Amino acid sequence: MLRTAKFGALVGVAALALAACSSGGTDDSTASSDSSSSATAAEGRAEQLTIGAVVDVSTWSAQDAAWGNTATYMMAVYDTLLRQNADGTIEAGLATDWSYDDSMTVLTLTLRDDVTFTDGSALDADLVVENLTRFQNGASENSGNLSSIDSVTAVDATTVEIALSAPDPALLSYLAQNSGLIEAESAFDSADIQTVPVGSGPYVLDADSSTIGSSYTFTANDDYWDPDSQHYDTIVINYYADANALLNALRDSQVDIANLNSTSQIPDAESAGYTINTQTLNWKGLILADRWGVVDEALADVRVRQAINYALDREGLLAGIESGYGEVTTQIFGTGTTAYEEDLDSYYTYDVDKAKELLTEAGYPDGITITMPLSSFVPESEAQLIAGNLAEAGITVNYETAGESFISDLLGGKWAAFEFGLNQESESWATYKLSVSVDSAWNIYHQSTDELDALADRMRMGGEDGDAAAQEMNEYLVENAWFAPFYRVEGVIVTNDATSVTLKNGQAVSNLWDIVPTA
Amino acid sequence: MLRFIGRRIVTGVGLIATLATLTFFLLQFGSTDTARRIAGQSATEDAVQVVEERLGLDQPVLVRFWDWVVAALHGDFGLSWFSGQDVLEAVTTRMQVTVTLAVGSVFLTAIIAIVLGAYAATRRGWPDRAVQILSVIGQAIPGFLVALVLVLVFAIQLDWFPATGYTKPSDSVPEWLLSITLPVIALTIGSIGGVAQQVRGSMLDAFERDYVRTLRSRGLAHRSVVYKHVLRNAAGPALSILGLQFVILLGGAVIVETLFSIPGLGPLALSSTSNGDIPVVMGIVVITGVIVIIVNTLVDVAQAWVNPKVRLS
Numbered sequence: 001m002l003r004t005a006k007f008g009a010l011v012g013v014a015a016l017a018l019a020a021c022s023s024g025g026t027d028d029s030t031a032s033s034d035s036s037s038s039a040t041a042a043e044g045r046a047e048q049l050t051i052g053a054v055v056d057v058s059t060w061s062a063q064d065a066a067w068g069n070t071a072t073y074m075m076a077v078y079d080t081l082l083r084q085n086a087d088g089t090i091e092a093g094l095a096t097d098w099s100y101d102d103s104m105t106v107l108t109l110t111l112r113d114d115v116t117f118t119d120g121s122a123l124d125a126d127l128v129v130e131n132l133t134r135f136q137n138g139a140s141e142n143s144g145n146l147s148s149i150d151s152v153t154a155v156d157a158t159t160v161e162i163a164l165s166a167p168d169p170a171l172l173s174y175l176a177q178n179s180g181l182i183e184a185e186s187a188f189d190s191a192d193i194q195t196v197p198v199g200s201g202p203y204v205l206d207a208d209s210s211t212i213g214s215s216y217t218f219t220a221n222d223d224y225w226d227p228d229s230q231h232y233d234t235i236v237i238n239y240y241a242d243a244n245a246l247l248n249a250l251r252d253s254q255v256d257i258a259n260l261n262s263t264s265q266i267p268d269a270e271s272a273g274y275t276i277n278t279q280t281l282n283w284k285g286l287i288l289a290d291r292w293g294v295v296d297e298a299l300a301d302v303r304v305r306q307a308i309n310y311a312l313d314r315e316g317l318l319a320g321i322e323s324g325y326g327e328v329t330t331q332i333f334g335t336g337t338t339a340y341e342e343d344l345d346s347y348y349t350y351d352v353d354k355a356k357e358l359l360t361e362a363g364y365p366d367g368i369t370i371t372m373p374l375s376s377f378v379p380e381s382e383a384q385l386i387a388g389n390l391a392e393a394g395i396t397v398n399y400e401t402a403g404e405s406f407i408s409d410l411l412g413g414k415w416a417a418f419e420f421g422l423n424q425e426s427e428s429w430a431t432y433k434l435s436v437s438v439d440s441a442w443n444i445y446h447q448s449t450d451e452l453d454a455l456a457d458r459m460r461m462g463g464e465d466g467d468a469a470a471q472e473m474n475e476y477l478v479e480n481a482w483f484a485p486f487y488r489v490e491g492v493i494v495t496n497d498a499t500s501v502t503l504k505n506g507q508a509v510s511n512l513w514d515i516v517p518t519a
Numbered sequence: 520m521l522r523f524i525g526r527r528i529v530t531g532v533g534l535i536a537t538l539a540t541l542t543f544f545l546l547q548f549g550s551t552d553t554a555r556r557i558a559g560q561s562a563t564e565d566a567v568q569v570v571e572e573r574l575g576l577d578q579p580v581l582v583r584f585w586d587w588v589v590a591a592l593h594g595d596f597g598l599s600w601f602s603g604q605d606v607l608e609a610v611t612t613r614m615q616v617t618v619t620l621a622v623g624s625v626f627l628t629a630i631i632a633i634v635l636g637a638y639a640a641t642r643r644g645w646p647d648r649a650v651q652i653l654s655v656i657g658q659a660i661p662g663f664l665v666a667l668v669l670v671l672v673f674a675i676q677l678d679w680f681p682a683t684g685y686t687k688p689s690d691s692v693p694e695w696l697l698s699i700t701l702p703v704i705a706l707t708i709g710s711i712g713g714v715a716q717q718v719r720g721s722m723l724d725a726f727e728r729d730y731v732r733t734l735r736s737r738g739l740a741h742r743s744v745v746y747k748h749v750l751r752n753a754a755g756p757a758l759s760i761l762g763l764q765f766v767i768l769l770g771g772a773v774i775v776e777t778l779f780s781i782p783g784l785g786p787l788a789l790s791s792t793s794n795g796d797i798p799v800v801m802g803i804v805v806i807t808g809v810i811v812i813i814v815n816t817l818v819d820v821a822q823a824w825v826n827p828k829v830r831l832s
Contacts, residue, residue: 064557
């Protein structure tokens with residue numbers, strides 16, 4: 001028996017050795033793992049694009065789809081009713097035309113009549129109505145995004161009318177994201193709805209060549225209505241659960257384009273020959289949630305919240321936490337929004353004396369103690385830096401280790417203040433809806449003021465006055481220290497020589513059609 | 520033999536039932552955010568509630584456990600709460616990858632460790648000390664460090680192997696071999712030491728036995744004594760530790776698979792545990808448990824086969 005085992009062992013070793021030797025001399029043997037974007041003459045498309053992703057797709061169901069980092073997956077297999085270009089402008093998607101009535105509460109969409117899904121069915125207005133209704137009744141972020149919709153009606157085969165309870169300036173953006181994804185009717189009752197997308201997008205998921213949770217292969221949809229946006233015959237998205245694995249994939253030139261997990265990986269990516277493309281995305285800082293003193297009375301005093309803002313050495317935090325990559329700020333609205341004001345990036349300067357003075361005025365000459373959660377979002381070293389800043393002004397942070405139910409506890413109002421990073425949406429209204437509005441998950445105690453409500457009412461109507469109201473809201477939030485932002489975090493996308501990308505304002509990933517071969 | 524195997528199966532079923540029960544109830548402590556994770560951070564409380572109802576999380580835990588047991592007994596482990604993939608399909612597909620790595624590693628470990636152990640036991644002196652020192656070093660270096668160094672040298676510097684990724688054998692056997700070589704070596708380096716020490720110790724014990732002295736006094740060649748008799752007697756303990764090593768490697772593969780971005784059980788176990796994807800975790804625990812019991816039974820049978828003095832009882 002041992003003899004047999006020995007023979008088997010030798011065969012195994014020989015096989016491994018042969019395999020190793022066969023790989024030594026040629027590049028061909030690793031071709032499948034190396035990225036290859038060589039242009040082919042046929043159809044004017046490049047052969048393959050390999051994308052390195054840091055987030056896996058959680059579901060292929062359009063109804064439950066998220067956006068953000070998973071947008072690439074969705075954009076491959078689905079179309080959206082509208083498209084949002086890299087600079088944020090809205091363009092035609094499945095809808096060729098769109099317009100509001102004078103009251104801004106009825107949106108009319110005109111649909112394309114040449115769109116077919118991978119199951120052979122065609123796009124029509126009824127299908128759009130069904131999709132939007134399912135989104136509204138679903139249990140994902142889509143439901144909240146479409147909360148302003150009262151009814152959706154098919155006027156004729158290619159016309160859809162969306163009636164709103166109140167104007168929603170962010171609706172067009174939502175319809176260009178996950179809330180505008182349209183899946184075929186056959187998917188609705190399919191048992192495989194979460195694993196088999198039935199879309200009309202530029203690419204089709206090749207399930208046989210894909211491994212859920214690891215690698216996804218897409219082939220160009222030959223019947224696609226917009227072939228100009230198909231730049232590759234095949235797209236492969238490799239998901240890297242580990243930051244080191246992604247770095248090794250970059251060092252081995254296994255991907256053409258990738259999002260980095262953090263700016264600390266930039267030097268390694270550069271030395272591997274990749275081009276670094278950065279833009280500011282999230283803002284990171286403290287959400288001073290308890291502005292009404294529900295669980296921490298001190299935070300109800302605006303002077304205490306302002307003191308926290310003055311106590312932060314934002315430049316130091318940016319250098320210490322992000323190695324200097326990013327931009328310090330004290331506002332939550334992104335640079336591309338109408339609400340943005342450059343002056344508000346430095347409204348609160350680092351001034352410990354001022355912080356102490358404000359605390360004394362508020363009746364806390366001996367300082368205050370605030371309890372904040374310590375979670376996977378906040379590494380210990382980062383927490384210590386922030387606590388060190390605040391301690392100088394007499395603000396003691398009592399860190400409490402968050403459990404598995406961190407997000408639920410957070411949104412349930414367990415902590416009066418906490419560190420977090422929220423997206424800087426491309427539109428002012430979307431930022432308001434995400435972080436400020438009374439029904440927002442991140443307005444933890446769901447409270448507002450008359451001033452904010454009045455400004456929101458003006459923002460809804462858009463136009464010059466809407467833009468002015470957005471700026472006034474921004475000023476209000478900064479002056480009243482609803483938040484204590486540290487800086488805007490830089491999102492990084494790296495590309496090899498064969499690939500170029502146009503970054504999308506306010507989005508972690510670019511539009512799929514904005515990734516193009518350079519050759 | 521059949522009675523032994525039958526007893527093992529009965530014990531194994533009891534063990535898996537206990538394991539599944541403990542796992543299910545332990546998971547209840549850490550799964551309170553699952554519905555929120557699925558619905559999204561910005562989803563409304565109502566939306567989260569809908570997800571909880573859809574997953575059955577609004578039911579009492581005993582009801583949920585009973586439902587799971589009944590379905591599992593019918594071979595239905597349910598769907599992943601996150602990917603919607605059939606749990607049995609997801610686990611068995613990934614298990615094949617992990618078992619391939621573990622079997623490859625055990626195979627390699629056996630060959631290298633037996634050679635090193637036998638060499639150390641027969642030569643003694645400095646070769647023995649060298650083997651012992653190398654064994655300790657091999658065991659002391661963390662697996663992830665070995666993996667990182669292997670990638671840097673053999674994938675990035677020399678470009679002999681892919682740094683990450685996995686090719687299915689059905690797509691290309693040579694590329695499949697290339698994709699598993701570094702992970703297998705990374706898993707193997709840490710396990711050679713223990714097995715080599717075991718082989719060395721067992722052989723040294725055997726050398727002291729009367730039958731070896733008798734064989735030598737009858738004029739048998741040294742080579743024949745060592746490889747035909749001593750090694751065979753030392754094989755039993757080595758087989759035991761190799762069986763144990765296989766089980767350890769199933770766990771150890773988590774880090775290596777993650778570092779090499781290999782779609783094995785490791786990354787699935789990590790993501791499903793941190794997400795609170797209970798159906799997947801339960802599927803992994805039960806199926807891994809079954810494999811461990813099968814392997815242990817096979818090791819016992821193999822021991823009896825190798826060494827007739829060992830009787831199954």
